[in-house]
Amino acid sequence: MENVKYCQSCAMPMGDTDEMYGTNADGSKNTDYCKYCFENGNLTQNCTMEQMIEICVPHMLDSADKGMDKEDAQNLTEEKAREMMREFFPTLKRWKKQGMIFTFKLKEGVSEKDFLVASDEIQKNYLSKCKGFICRQLMMIDSAWTDWVIWETMADADNAMKQSDANESAKKFTSMIGEVVEEGLYPLERSY
Numbered sequence: 001m002e003n004v005k006y007c008q009s010c011a012m013p014m015g016d017t018d019e020m021y022g023t024n025a026d027g028s029k030n031t032d033y034c035k036y037c038f039e040n041g042n043l044t045q046n047c048t049m050e051q052m053i054e055i056c057v058p059h060m061l062d063s064a065d066k067g068m069d070k071e072d073a074q075n076l077t078e079e080k081a082r083e084m085m086r087e088f089f090p091t092l093k094r095w096k097k098q099g100m101i102f103t104f105k106l107k108e109g110v111s112e113k114d115f116l117v118a119s120d121e122i123q124k125n126y127l128s129k130c131k132g133f134i135c136r137q138l139m140m141i142d143s144a145w146t147d148w149v150i151w152e153t154m155a156d157a158d159n160a161m162k163q164s165d166a167n168e169s170a171k172k173f174t175s176m177i178g179e180v181v182e183e184g185l186y187p188l189e190r191s192y
Helices: 049-067 070-075 078-091 112-125 154-166 168-175
Strands: 021-023 029-034 098-106 133-141 144-151 177-187
Touching: 049 078, 098 154, 112 133, 112 168, 144 154, 154 168, 154 177, 168 177
Parallel strands: none
Antiparallel strands: 021 029, 098 144, 098 177, 133 144
8 A cells, every 4th residue: 555645635635536636726637635635726724633533533434344354444443533533644745844944135135134133023023823833933144045844734824825815914024035046835743
């Protein structure tokens, strides 16, 4: 079962064909998520990992006899299913801690001092209050800044980005940014 492709949200095995794949905004198949978790480019459930586990427990119990040997299937309890999912889910893309990297240059005329004040404000008034925020580092190399933020989950990072347009500190911070050099959201593999 090494080559089994699992939904990166609910851990459902997606089989050998693309019929179980979710859909991107353009209608193409999304190979990371199943059709129940991802539709039209969006996750279908706004939930925590623990809530997703509760959604999945009955399905795991119902399908245990299909994917396990007979003895293991008979011994599978709700609590054992929860325990297995709590161990496996943090390895899935949606529930793995995420590192958001944003490298940019300041707009012409924006001073380093004013920018750092705005950075302190977005940290205090917005980021530190967002669900799933873990930590943030701001670095400057030559004339490029890198803002590195760690989130509990991809969903937390996505929600913070979507809601930032409504926050005055976030608007002030982004108004000072000129050329974007790099941006991305990457699964955190290890933390030392």
